[in-house]
Amino acid sequence: STLLFNKSPIPVAIKLYDLLFIPFCMYWLIRLTAPSSEYLKIFIGIAFITVLAQCAIGLLSWFAPDVLPFRWRTSLEGARTVGTLRNPAVYTSTLLFLSLLLFHYAMQCKSTALRLGLLLTFGLVMYCVFMSFSRGSWVGGSIFLVGLMFLYPKPVIRLTIVVFLVVYFLSSSVLADQVAWAYERATGEAARGTAESRLITNNASISMIAAKPLFGWGFGNYDRYDRRFQTRVGDVPVRDDLTSHNTYLSIMAEMGLIGFLFYIFPLVWWFLLSIKFWRRLPRDGFWSRRLLVMLWLLLLHMAIVNTVMDMVRFHLFGTTIWWIALALIGNMVHPYLETGGVGAASLSKQ
Numbered sequence: 001s002t003l004l005f006n007k008s009p010i011p012v013a014i015k016l017y018d019l020l021f022i023p024f025c026m027y028w029l030i031r032l033t034a035p036s037s038e039y040l041k042i043f044i045g046i047a048f049i050t051v052l053a054q055c056a057i058g059l060l061s062w063f064a065p066d067v068l069p070f071r072w073r074t075s076l077e078g079a080r081t082v083g084t085l086r087n088p089a090v091y092t093s094t095l096l097f098l099s100l101l102l103f104h105y106a107m108q109c110k111s112t113a114l115r116l117g118l119l120l121t122f123g124l125v126m127y128c129v130f131m132s133f134s135r136g137s138w139v140g141g142s143i144f145l146v147g148l149m150f151l152y153p154k155p156v157i158r159l160t161i162v163v164f165l166v167v168y169f170l171s172s173s174v175l176a177d178q179v180a181w182a183y184e185r186a187t188g189e190a191a192r193g194t195a196e197s198r199l200i201t202n203n204a205s206i207s208m209i210a211a212k213p214l215f216g217w218g219f220g221n222y223d224r225y226d227r228r229f230q231t232r233v234g235d236v237p238v239r240d241d242l243t244s245h246n247t248y249l250s251i252m253a254e255m256g257l258i259g260f261l262f263y264i265f266p267l268v269w270w271f272l273l274s275i276k277f278w279r280r281l282p283r284d285g286f287w288s289r290r291l292l293v294m295l296w297l298l299l300l301h302m303a304i305v306n307t308v309m310d311m312v313r314f315h316l317f318g319t320t321i322w323w324i325a326l327a328l329i330g331n332m333v334h335p336y337l338e339t340g341g342v343g344a345a346s347l348s349k350q
Contacts, residue, residue, distance in 0.1 A: 005218025030327035088134035140301030205249035216256035
């Protein structure tokens with residue numbers, strides 16, 4: 001795609017390396033090294049520090065932005081919460097990924113104080129997902145939370161009630177502006193304008209796919225050709241030169257249905273194997289069924305936000321989180337594959 005559909009393939013190849021090859025390398029690094037639960041427990045400390053830092057930076061951007069270094073401040077200040085990750089969907093995906101490990105570890109540890117601290121940290125993450133003011137993150141985060149309620153009903157329901165009550169009691173004072181902005185984001189003119197722009201860009205993407213369905217327009221070429229496909233949809237006119245806000249439509253438009261199938265194949269592969277070997281995974285412990293479900297809930301959250309923003313073309317860090325989570329799923333399922341039983345995945349047990 002890079003060589004055939006670009007007049008200057010070298011810069012595009014560098015972009016391909018940055019945006020896709022690095023996440024693929026992270027996937028294979030985790031798959032090949034297969035970190036044990038002991039190594040992941042060491043990572044828990046790093047995750048804890050990172051979550052607290054990102055939550056603190058995100059909240060300071062609202063309540064004390066002058067405290068932050070200039071390079072940590074963005075044009076989204078006062079409208080979205082992004083931490084240092086520069087995009088609300090990347091921000092919420094990262095927080096949920098790290099916090100699910102913290103939450104799962106909290107359910108395994110015997111120290112009451114440590115468990116309480118990790119659970120309160122997870123509650124803080126829930127609040128920061130709300131403060132992202134990303135509608136996609138709200139939907140994905142809500143589904144993630146509902147799924148978690150089925151796995152750990154008592155602690156999750158209690159935490160949800162606590163966070164809700166805190167927001168409710170502060171909604172008329174400290175959080176008055178944020179609650180009002182959340183209502184506007186959900187129901188006001190901002191929601192309508194966003195929906196109309198998505199209608200135009202999604203229709204343009206579908207038209208691009210229909211024009212070149214198999215191989216697409218070439219990696220990195222979406223913005224080069226999309227303008228000619230942006231047309232009026234019903235009563236919605238084309239006001240500006242917009243770009244795609246749907247990761248999967250962008251992949252299909254640039255690399256065709258064949259490229260999309262290659263990209264999505266590992267996800268489908270590990271999902272089917274997760275179902276196949278579900279009963280063979282242990283019920284309890286760190287590498288248990290619950291962790292597997294939590295990782296799939298994270299990918300479901302990311303799949304939802306990916307339909308309202310373009311992750312692959314613009315946000316390397318978010319794409320890398322996706323492939324890290326998928327690699328961890330692969331590491332959990334792979335030891336249970338029977339030799340000779342599932343074709344290409346029939347490898348020796350780890």
